[in-house]
Amino acid sequence: MSTATSASGSTPAATSAVRLNKATVKQYLASQSGLQAGKRRVVLLRAEPVWDGPAELSWGEPWRAVVKGAPSPLAVHELVLGHQARSATGPEVLVLLTDREEAELGPDLLAKVHKQRVNAVDTWDVVREAFGAVDTDSRLNKENWAAESLLDATPPGGWPQLAGGILTRRESLTALALRRLGIGRYDPDRDPRVSSPELAVRSGGAADSGSLVAGTGTSSDGLDVQTLLRWSMAPGGPDRLLSLRAAERDGLTRFLGEEDQTGLAGQALLALVGAEHGPDAVAFGLVCAALWEHAGATADAEDYQARGRAERWFGEEPPARGKALDALAAAFGRSCENFVSGLLLTGRTGQDEVAAAARRQSGAALDRAASLVRQFGAERAAMTSPVLMEGLEARFGDVGRALSSGDASVTAQAVSALDEHRQAMDPDARTRISRAKMAQRLTQWLATEPAAECETVASGVGRHVSETGWVDLALEHIEAGGDSDVSLRSAYDTLCTSVRAKRREIDQHFAAKLATWTANGTDPGSMLTVETFLPTVVAPVVKAGGRRVLLLVLDGMSAAIAAELGEELREHWVEYDPVPKAKDSPQRRGMAAALPTVTSVSRTSLFAARLMTGTQADEKRLFPSHRFWGGESVAVFHKDDLRGESSGDTVGPELNDALVGDRTHVAVVLNTIDDRLGKEQKLGDGAWKLGEIGRLRQLLRLAAGQGRAVILVSDHGHVIDRHGVRIDASGVRSARHRSAGGALQETEIALSGPRVVAPESGDEIVALWDTDSRYTAQKAGYHGGAALAEVTIPVLAFLPFGAEPPHGWRELGSQQPPWWSLTSRPAEPVRSASADIAAPKKPSKRAKADAVFARSHESLFDVVLTPVAEEPRADSAMISAELRLPDDALVTALFASELFETQVQVLGRKPNLAQVEKAVRALLDAGGTLPVTALAQRAGVRASGADGFGAVLRQLLNYDSAQVLENLPDGRTLRLDKELLREQFGLG
Secondary structure, three states: OOOOOOOOOOOOOOOOOOOOOHHHHHHHHHOOHHHHOOOOEEEEEEOOOOOOOOOEEEEEOOEEEEEEEOOOHHHHHHHHHHHHOOOOOOOOEEEEEEOOOHHHHOHHHHOOOHHHOEEEOOHHHHHHHHHOOOEEOHHHHOOHHHHHHHHHOOOOOOOOOOOOOEEOHHHHHHHHHHHHHOOHHHOOOOOOOOOOHHHHHHHOOOOOOOOOEOOOOEOOOOOOHHHHHHHHHOOOHHHHHHOOOHHHHHHHHHHHOOOOOOHHHHHHHHHHHHOOOHHHHHHHHHHHHHHHHHOHHHOOHHHHHHHHHHHHHHOOOOOOOOHHHHHHHHHHHHHHHHHHHHHHHHHHHOOHHHHHHHHHHHHHHHHHHHHHHHHHOOHHHHOOOOOOHHHHHHHHHHHHHHHHHOOHHHHHHHHHHHHHOOOOOOHHHHHHHHHHHHHHHHHHHHHOOOOOOOOOHHHHHHHHHHHHHHHHHHHHHHHHHOOOOHHHHHHHHHHHHHHHHHHHHHHHHHHHHHHHHHHHOOOOOOOOEHHHHHHHHHHHHHHHOOOOEEEEEEOOOOHHHHHHHHHHHOOOEEEEEOOOOOOOOOOOEEEEOOEOOOHHHHHHHHHHOOOOOOOHHHHHHHHHHOHHHOOOEEEEEOHHHHOOOOOOOOOOHHHHHHHHOOOEEEEEEEOHHHHHHOOOOOOOOOOOOHHHOOOHHHHHHHHHHHOOEEEEEOOOOOEEOOOOEEOOOOOEOOOOEEEOOOOOOOOEEEEEEOOEOOOOOEEEEEEEOOOOEEOOOOOOEEOOOOOHHHHEEEEEEEEEOOOOOOOOOEEOOOOOOHHHOOOOOOOOOOOOOOOOOEOOOOOOHHHHHHHHHHHOOOOOOEEEEEEOOOOOOOOOOOEEEEEEOHHHHHHHHHHHOHHHHHHHHHOOOOOOHHHHHHHHHHHHHOOOEEEHHHHHHHHOOOHHHHHHHHHHHHHHHOHHHOOOEEEOOOOOEEEEOHHHHHHHHOOO
16 A cells, blocks of 8 residues: 655545446446546546456446556556547547556646546445445445445446435345345346236235335335245346355345344355255245244154254255254244245235246245155154145044044044145145035034934925035035045045934935825925925015016025025025015925926926926926916026027026016026036035036026025935945836835835826825935936935025015025034033923913923023922922023123123214114024124114114124124124123123
C-alpha cells in the first residue's frame, strides 16, 4: 500500500489495488455525470491492471467506454495520448486500470484525465449508490466478499431503491441471495412481470413482481425455510449456489443458515446442497422426520442403523454431531413435512394450473422419499410418518387389527387417525377411508343387537328406509372394493359375514310377514304402496296449487342408494316428509312395491295408481288421466325422450320445454341404475352420486330454476350380486322369481293374493328372499324377489331453499340413524328402572307417554331413583322410578342464568325470548340438529326470517366464541352442543 499527492497538493488515503469487475466499473461510470458531456475523456481507476471483461462497456445508452489495463506509467502515457489524439476513433471514454501512484504519472499527465487524479474506487460507495443508500451498517462492511457480489448480481432494472437511509446486512444479503438463487422477482431467468404456475407454487400464492414470496410471510426483507425448500426443488436451483465463486458461496451459506434466518432446518438444507443432495433435500427431509421425529422413544436398532446411513447424506463435514445433529435432522424433517403438506393442500384446493404444479412437486418428493426409505432401510420408521404413504398404510393395518379386536373405542381411534394423515385426501385414499368408516358404522350397528323380527310389513319397510337400507349402503361400500392390506381385508371379511348373516335373518322374517300379508289381502292402511303413492303424496300438492311437480322415477333405486343420494341432495335442497295428515313424527318414507318386484308390474302400478301390469305406453297414457290433475298439463318422459338433438342440449326438446315452463307437471323415468345392474358391477367404489345417474343433475337444475317440488322414487329396489349362487328351478320368470309349483327351497317364499299382479292378478308365485340367490345367469344385480331391498321403494321429497312448502309437508332433519355417527357421544342415561320397581298407582296420560319415551333409544328423559315417601307394599322395592325432564330443567336454568341475561342485553335489538325458548327446546328435542328453516317454523318465525333468527340464536348462545350453536358446512343446518351449553353457561 502506498500514498500519492493529488493535483491539488493533498495527500489522499492509501488505497489497496483491487481487481475490478464489469459491474463495479459500470456503477462507477454511471455515478459520474461529467462523463456524459460528449468529449473524449480518460478515467484512471486505481486497481489491478487486469481486465477480464469486454473491451467495450456500456453503462447506459448511448454512452460506451473502452476499458484497458495499464501496468506501468509509460503504458498510461501512451494510452492517454493515443485516446486524445485528433485521429482517435471509437468510444469517447477510456477507462484505464492502473496500480501506479500519482507521483509516478506526473502532474502534466494527470491534468489530461478525469478529475486530474487516479480515482480510488470504494466498492461500498458504488453499492450504496446502487441501492440509493447514504450508508451501510458495520456488519455489512465486514462482509468483504459481498460488495463485489452485490455489484456483479445487479438486476437489469437495478436494485430496489431505499431513497436514503442505511443499507443493512440482512436486507442487502437477502436481496443478493434471492437474486443468486433465482427466487421471485430476482430470478434472472424469468421476467418478473410474467406469472406462472410453478412460480405461484414456489411462492405459495400468485406470482407478483411486487412481492418476493407472496402468501408465505416472506417478503423482500426476509427468507424462510419454506422458500428455500421450494427453491431446492426448482430445476437447477441448488446448482445456482454451487456455481458461485467460493467466497460468495460460503458467505451466502453462512448467512442463510443463521439462527434468525432459517435456523437448524436451513443449516441442514444448505449442508445437503453442499453435499450435492439439494434436489432430493425435501424427500430426504420426510425420511428424517420419520427417523428422528416420529420414531422417537420407540426407535430400535433398525432405526438407529437407518439413521447412521442417512447421516452420511449431510456430507463429510456434517453441520452438527451427536445430539445436535439429532435436533437438526428433526427440525429439518418437521419443516419438510409442513412444506409437503402445503403442496398437498394446494394440489387439492388451488387453481387448476397452480394445483397441477403442486401435485407434480408433492408427487416427486413422495416418490423419491419412498425410494430413500428403502435405500436407508427405514421402513419401520416410515410407518410412523403422517406424510409418507407407508404411514398411511400402517394406519390401515391398525384399523384392521382394531376391527378384529372388537374394541369399539380402539376402532374409533384407529379410523379417526386415518383422516389425520396428510395423504388422506388423495382420491384413492378417500375411497379406502370411506370403507373403513363404513366398517366402523357396521360394528356400531351390530353393537345395538338389532332384532331380526318385524311386527308388520309396514314396520319392516319403515325400518329398511331408516336403518337396514343404511346397513346395505355401508356393506356395499366395503364389498365393492375390499382392501389391499391383509389385516384389514381379513377384518372386512369377518365383519361383512356377520352383517350379512344378520341381514339374512331380517330378510327371512320380513319375507314371512310379506307372504302372510299378501295372502290375506290385508288393506295397506296408512302404509304407502305403489298404488296409493300418487293420491296420497302427489295429489295434495297439485290440489294446493301454485307449484308444479317433478316426479323422478329412478328405476331400480334401492333404499341404500336413496340414502346416499339423499345426503348429497340435502346439501342443495330442503328435504320434507311429504305425507300430509300423518300422525307419526316426520321421517323419510318408504312404500311397498307390487309383486313380483319387476318394472312391468311395479312401475306401471305406480303411474296408474292401481295394481296392474303394463308398458311405457300404458304409463304415458294412464299417468295424465288421474282426476286430481284437475285438467292441468301432465307429461311422462322415458329414456328416449332424454336425448338432446344437438351436442349443446342437456335434455330432449319436449322435456326441456315442459320443465322450463310453469304449466306442466312432469314425470321422468331414469334407467341408469337398472341398466347398470344388467351389465356391470361397480368395482372399487360402491358410491352412487348425482353425477353418475344420467341427466339427474341437469333435471334437478331445471327444476330448481322453476321452484318445483321434486319427488324421487323408484319402482322397486334391487340386490347386488357379491356372493350369488344360482338356484336350479323350473318356471323361471325373472332372476328372482318363478312360477308356483314344486317344493320350496330354503331361500324361497310363496307369495299369493291381490298384490301378486303377474302373470295374472291374484296368482301365486315363488320368490327368492335370500339376497345371495338367483335363478338366471350372473349379472351385477337383480330384482323381482321378496327381499327388503327389492320390496321397499324409498320416497324422497325436496324443495329449493327458501321455498314455501305445500300444506302438510314437514321439514326433515338428518336422516342418518344414530349408529351412523362416528363422533364420540356421551354415555346414554339410564332408560328404565329395574323390574322390581313399583309403578305409580294412577299414571296420567303424560306419565304413560313419558314411560314410552323412556323405553325408546332416543328418549330425552332420565330416570331418577328416589326413596318412597309412603310405606311400601310388601312386594315392592324401597325405591321408585321418577321420570323428569332434564332438558326442561336445562332450558329453565339457561333463561334464569345471569350470563344469558347479559347476552340478551348486549344485543342491539332484544329478541323475542318466547321464540328463542321454543327454538332451544326444539333443538334439544331433535337431538341437537335441525335445518334453520325447520327451527324457525317450530319457533313460530316466518320462513323469510329464518336466517336472521338463526344468527340471533348464535349471538345469544355462542358466548366467548365457543361454538355452542354451530352453523354446519351446508349453511342451512344448526347444531346445538348440549354439553358445551352446560359448560359455557354454568348450568351443571
